[in-house]
Amino acid sequence: MREPFMDAFEAALGGSPTALDPWLAAGERPQAGLWVYRNTTAKARADALAALYPTVERLVGQDWFRDAALIFGGNQPPASPVMDAFGAGFPDWLERFPPAATLRYLAPVARLDAAWSQAHRAIDAPVVLAADVTGLPSARLFGATARLHPSAHLFWFDWSVPSIWLANRPDAEPGQTVTWEETPEGLIILRPRMDVVSRRLTPAERAFLDACDRGRSLGQAASAAFLVDPATVLPTLFAGLLGAGVFTAIDMEPSL
Template identity: 55%
Template sequence: MPEFFHRALDAAITGSDGTLTPWLAGGDAGMVVYRNTVAKGRADALAGLFPTVERLVGPDWFRDAALIFAAEHPPTSPVLDDYGQDFPTWLARFEPALSLPYLPPVARMDLGWSRAHRAADAPVLTADDLAGRELFGVRAVLHPTVQLFWFDWTAPSIWLANRPDAAPDHIVDWIDRPEGLVLSRPDMTVLHRRLSRAEWLFLDGCRRNLALGRVGLDVSRECPDADISRLFSDLLTARLFTRLI
């Protein structure tokens, strides 16, 4: 009986009329206030997780979209910090957003910021840790907060120009210019860094657990002008690795 009631309660909260009739003498009309509260909570959670998307489309458009998403994708956990993992994919097929192709990648970067913010703390690999090491056959492990992105369009520029703390008059066009971005939190603050193609290839190779020698060869093959030693030194300075293995 308790499980049946809980299922009926959940259905009533999410909009199914009549499910609580056996327990409510006056029907479940009073559930409207609870439905509104639950819907608002889910929409507010999505606005907190995707602030750049909200800024781009405005609060009214975002709230309407968030309510539709929440009705189709109810949370599977009471922890709303984890909610909305499917929102970027959903936006890509949400008809009112089809004319705004930058929204799904912007949502991915918002989600990446949240993941970097909540990821586990870890030590940071420094140049001193490399002293006396033979590096060709070892792997450099990315810091657990690292979130990597590469797009064929100017999605990172749009994301950076529309963050909550960005200048409101900075306009960026959506054009077919490849851009890379990495987010990380080596200390208390989430940091961003634009990436060249060579830098992204290097970090992606490390993400795929390739040895540094193999990573360097792969980068040199696609970007023959890249200075691999300087590149690795710059990424170390950016504190994007946690250890060698």
């Protein structure tokens, strides 16, 4: 719970001329000093959002993004000193921001940016390797459950959001042309080792991982993948996900 003074100080930074009166001597008006704090605070918030949402900034340009960040900071001031927490509501806010109404991809792209930051900060955890499951009887493996890495974030869109996000990341090659089109796409963002990585998902992989994420057995996950794509080659699918570091543990059913 915030202290009353912090709420009053926030209101004063927002332009309220009397918010700090209970803490000031009679007739004292610290407007000049507040102006410096107001500018510094606004810039710090905008800089924090730009660091958290670099793909959004690249898509709309620095000026558009800076103006949006200043408005967002005024509408939703931070409730804690942790600037990552301050930016958590930015994707939802973008959906309601009138100047972004024609940029339908912007809020979903912001959610992918947020997932990248969350994966970057996620706890370290072991990664299941192909060698860890090689030689296990199929019956036992199909009865096991696979836990996703704690940094993993799964996404599936009815539109080409992942393509737009990947083409506009800070480390993306320049000059790529990607359009907003009605093409279903999936993506997983995670940090299995030192660096955050992203990987496109096929419909079968998405169904398989969604089943695993809901605690289903690997056999049930396989059935979900086959239901989506009967041509799925399960060993190839599973090996690809293991190679990407998607799982942190395989919990085996007790032997009879």
